[in-house]
Amino acid sequence: MDELIQDFISETFETLDKLSGELVAWEADPSDRERLDNIFRFFHTVKGSCGFLSLPRFERLSHAAEDVLSKLRDGAITPGPQIVTAILAIIDRIAALANALESGDAMPEADDSHLLDQLRNACSETEASLDPAPAMAPTGEAPADAHTPLRAVRIPLELLDHLMNGVSDMVLARNEVARRMRDADNPASTDAAFERLSSCIADMRDMIGKTRMQRIERVFTPLPRLVRDLNGELGKSVLLETVGAGTEMDREMIDMIRDPLMHIIRNAIDHGIESPHERARANKPADGKLKIEARQSGNQILIEISDDGRGIDVDALTSRAIASKVLRASEVAHMSEAAKLNLVFSPGLSTAKKVTSVSGRGVGMDVVHSNITRIGGTIDLENDQGAGLKIILRVPLTLTIIACLTIEAGGNLFALPRNAIQEILHAENENVTIESIGGGEIAVIRGVKIPHIALEQVLGQSITRDIRGSDRTIIAIDAGSQQKYALSVANVLDHEELVIRPGAPLIMENGLYAGTTLPDNGRPMLLLDPSGLAVQLKLRSKQDMKASGDAHHTGPRKKLASALVFHDFEGKHRAIRLGVIERVEDISSARVAITAGQMRLSVDDATLPIYGLKAIPENTFIKTLLLSDGAVSLYYAIDEVVDIFELSGKLEKAMQPGVVAGVTMMGDRQVEIIDTHWLFAQYCEGIRRAPPEAQPTCCIVGGDDIWTQNILAPLVEAAGYEIVRGQEHYADADIFISMQGEDQEDFVMPPRKTMISLAYDPAGAGGKNAAIYRYDRKALMHALETGLSERIRA
């Protein structure tokens, strides 16, 4: 509590002086709404903090002042010197109280109600007759809207850390016990008791983890002031909006994002948002908008900072980059818009025309970028030149738990942050070749050349022949700032979430490691720092851009679609666009059956078609791709996943429409590209978009025999109908099917409905009711189709 009070006091003092000045200035120009708002906001903040800190006297005073200011804003009372004097008196009293609070002296025993009376009198003199100040602060008792005291205690962070350590110890001890118990022969009751203990410990660890969370509000609170100050300093008029202050993050994380966020805001106001004058010329509202929105998305926190300023002038940025020799003009031609935009993050670049005290020294966005990536976050830009810029920060929920890949190199295990990894390839993969050039190495991954190095080399370990072996794994890493490289490791072992702690300076000084971690096996492991490794490789974004530029010197790079290459049961290498693949799923072959005219897979209480199987497989499990067109899903059974590649080559069209749209080259291998349109067209007839309640119904009139039940029904259902029977459906079914010669006496064909008449043998087809031979599938399907489309039209 002391700490909070201390913060409160220093904050209050800081503002008080300024506030008096503001108030006086406002008195000179009562139409200055913004100033009034600021003054109001101060009292509001003080009131809020006081309620929280239970400082009733502060609260009463600021509440009264706030109340009057609110009326001034609403025009319920008109400003006058008495009111200003009375408010100033309250400011003085607040200062005196804060002073007393700080020094620990007894509060000056003055009568606050005297001041409040003075304020009230001042108001009533000018008050527009209507309401007799009902909301005026009560003087005697505590304010009615006093906050319920927060049921909380303050705990030193140190204690929480100890607690966290303690729980971690417990988890390790539990793991040890679990290992021993597996070896020993225990009665079931012991195992059950241990299970219970084990889950208690797990819960506890989660709960302790939560104590580290704090609301992002802590970062948001000082922002209005920052924006206000910047507005004043830079002659801008920017309105700040913050959303999602309640979002919770690890407190260390909050500390880490504060500076980058402040920097981005400064940039936005200084460079992004134009002066009111310029805005008027650009037909924008005079007040610039700056919106900061935080929200949780999975195990990440998303912070979006959007402004409606001028955005980034990409051309100016690139010419600046050329001028400051960050890259050559020839390189610019090959860069995508996004790559150009990302030049903002290059060190030593600034688009600011002049250096101001706020920003424009060329140190800035690169620092922001490296700070964000250091904590495992990413930063994205959405530029709308002339209309604004949106900066999206994605940071992990906690600083300490990072999704990692465990890798092995030179007999040691290391953790590598998952977010830096682009791709993992086996050295034998045909998509990657290693070229050696001038003592260095380049990995060519699908035509893109990036520097390649064995992790053992980076770590200065003795180089054995193994590091060239074919059983190596190559990890393509994007460490941000276009620092891409390929790291060769002996083995990729696992993917786990690890609790990361900072390492001792002696370990961190080489820049290769980002921290230490203790996995459940109790053996410490080092977390590699992908950008540190890049530095070690002496990678500079310049060289790197050139490398990727070489691969695409055919012109500006298009956004290429990626496709998954797999080997299917027809023995073909085929590729399917990643976009339609929802996931790769191993399914039990017991769920596969041939129903309603096609191979289907049971999924909960429904079925989905499965393509690619000739027969129900003998293996217990089949690998499948779950494909989705957004509304409808189907499975594609495959033998194995081969790779992912970019669809950059030419597509040779197939001769006939079918499951294969054409052939393209992946390296030197021909790959058939799946025609997803055809596939869905084939298989989605039975799975209409219509939600169950809107599913069309087909009433089979009479003919309740094996054929209609077991042969006709699946077909009709596959066409998207629900089969209904009985008289009660005669009126509301969408389509009717009757068997020729089995007319039901009580059936009267409802108007404007379709009746399909089926004949038992070909001879009966045609006739007065245009009967269809029951095995004339084409005609029958057509009739069902027509019925369906008529219904949709209706």
Next chain:
Amino acid sequence: MSNLYLVATIAGEDIAIPAHQVESVVKVKDVVKIPAVKPFVTGLFALRSRVLTLIDCQYFITGETAEAKDGQTAIVAEVAGHFYGFLVDTVKDVCEAQERETEITARLSDAWQSLGSAMLNVDGKSTLVVDPGRMIEPARKKTG
């Protein structure tokens, strides 16, 4: 301040470490080596849920790296917010100093010069007082 000292042996020589600097004395096992660090950084080891950096004290004297043996004794101490394990040959005793630390009167070898901070009379024998922090700090300065 208490005048307790931990007497240990580094490279065959007795030294004293002020007990208030020592958190605990442990036997290390499962030491994980760290590539690309200073030669006297033996590796990492886990002490309950903490990961400690292991320092090879004898390296400062002999200039030769030695591998940590499982079960070797390490003195755990905190330096600048991080915990380290200082590998020693043996830990002999904790003793109460009868006198104050005195200035080093002997001319020490360069190696010992860098570690010793004072001299102390332990059981009638002059013993060098070693500040574990000195093994960490100069190392950091050299890289700066």
